Amino acid sequence: MLLENGGFKSFGFHFSGEHQNAVAGLYSVGWERESTHDYDYDGMKRNEFGKYVFQYTFSGAGKIEVAGKEYTLAAGKAFLVQIPSEHRYFLPDDSEHWEFMYITIYGEEAKRSFDFVNEKLGTVIQFSPESSPIKLLMSIYQEAVSRNITDAYESSAMAYSFVMELYRYALNIGVSTEKWPKQVEKAILYAKKYYPSQIGLNDLVAESGLSKYHFTRLFHKTTNLTPIQYLTKIRIDKAIELLRMTNYSIDDIAKLVGYSNGNYFIKVFHKRIGMSPGQFRESKYTVPVDHVMTD
Structure with a gap:
């Protein structure tokens, strides 16, 4: 999906x-x-x-x-x-x-x-x-x-x-909802749509219209994640969904969520979730994804 x-x-x-x-x-x-x-x-x-x-x-x-x-x-x-x-x-x-x-x-x-x-x-x-x-x-x-x-x-x-x-x-509204900076919102919306492509930090920076330095500082202040951590979170969340709901191969899922290299996808997934995509698929337990920490 x-x-x-x-x-x-x-x-x-x-x-x-x-x-x-x-x-x-x-x-x-x-x-x-x-x-x-x-x-x-x-x-x-x-x-x-x-x-x-x-x-x-x-x-x-x-x-x-x-x-x-x-x-x-x-x-x-x-x-x-x-x-x-x-x-x-x-x-x-x-x-x-x-x-x-x-x-x-x-x-x-x-x-x-x-x-x-x-x-x-x-x-x-x-x-x-x-x-x-x-x-x-x-x-x-x-x-x-x-x-x-x-x-x-x-x-x-x-x-x-x-x-x-x-x-x-x-x-x-006004109690628990805060207005995010326009530049951050634009980058997040871009990431949510184009994560299946091999986009990265420079693409998010360009979408925001800010310099790389100011964008990364503002993004982290707003979300408590770096732009790449946030993009990775989107991709891993979608990978988890596909692992649970489809029979796609690991390599196919890697490509569908924006990784050209299946081995790198496995490495990123393991670092965040604590197990490989294959192990996750076989596990009966649900692993929550709240924060993504990557290199």
């Missing part, structure tokens, strides 16, 4: 089942990169009805107009809107691209959650890449890419879980 490097996809779901309207249903999920300025959605001119859109920016910038106000949607910003309603979101002329992930849900509980979050936090909200709603959104997208959402009950459960994470986030 890996994000496809460079592949932008969208998925629609049309399952029967009245529980979806009564509680929550999943209508669509996708990851897009828009670079033409024809991308322009008017919330009063769409065919959908009773749908709720959550859209999160990974890179570039878009804009949204709501109630006569215009907001810039840079990396880490999300918006929540109802369809239909008076809003318009688009790629502005001064932005070269807008890369984002979105989820569209519906149902009575979806409406209540979006109303609550909009009232408490507004239409445009800052989310850390490590926040639970964004992690869950990426997970739902991965499930769609892997064709694992096959009936109304799975899709409804995912939509409801997302609704609950929005509730939790809105209730905890």
Whole structure:
């Protein structure tokens, strides 16, 4: 269940089942990169009805107009809107691209959650890449890419879980959620998407727009990990997922998580987990991954 490097996809779901309207249903999920300025959605001119859109920016910038106000949607910003309603979101002329992930849900509980979050936090909200709603959104997208959402009950459960994470986030905002520096968020979002490629520190530095010295200091201050430790954590977490849920060979898993050399992957995995990937796969125990320490 890996994000496809460079592949932008969208998925629609049309399952029967009245529980979806009564509680929550999943209508669509996708990851897009828009670079033409024809991308322009008017919330009063769409065919959908009773749908709720959550859209999160990974890179570039878009804009949204709501109630006569215009907001810039840079990396880490999300918006929540109802369809239909008076809003318009688009790629502005001064932005070269807008890369984002979105989820569209519906149902009575979806409406209540979006109303609550909009009232408490507004239409445009800052989310850390490590926040639970964004992690869950990426997970739902991965499930769609892997064709694992096959009936109304799975899709409804995912939509409801997302609704609950929005509730939790809105209730905890300002208590346990801190705003991360924009440069760190951009690098983390880049790492989360492109970890299957052989990216490294220089790529994260370039994405941040800072010097290597200032970026590494700021990143460590924010996350308590170096950029390479963080990237390695992403890769090992995904490797663990693949070891548990697939029969892929160790060499194949190494390549899928960004290591060209299977032997080096085994070395890194053993240093973090305390056993080889093969031993981990055979073990009945669950080994938690909270921090990654690498050379």
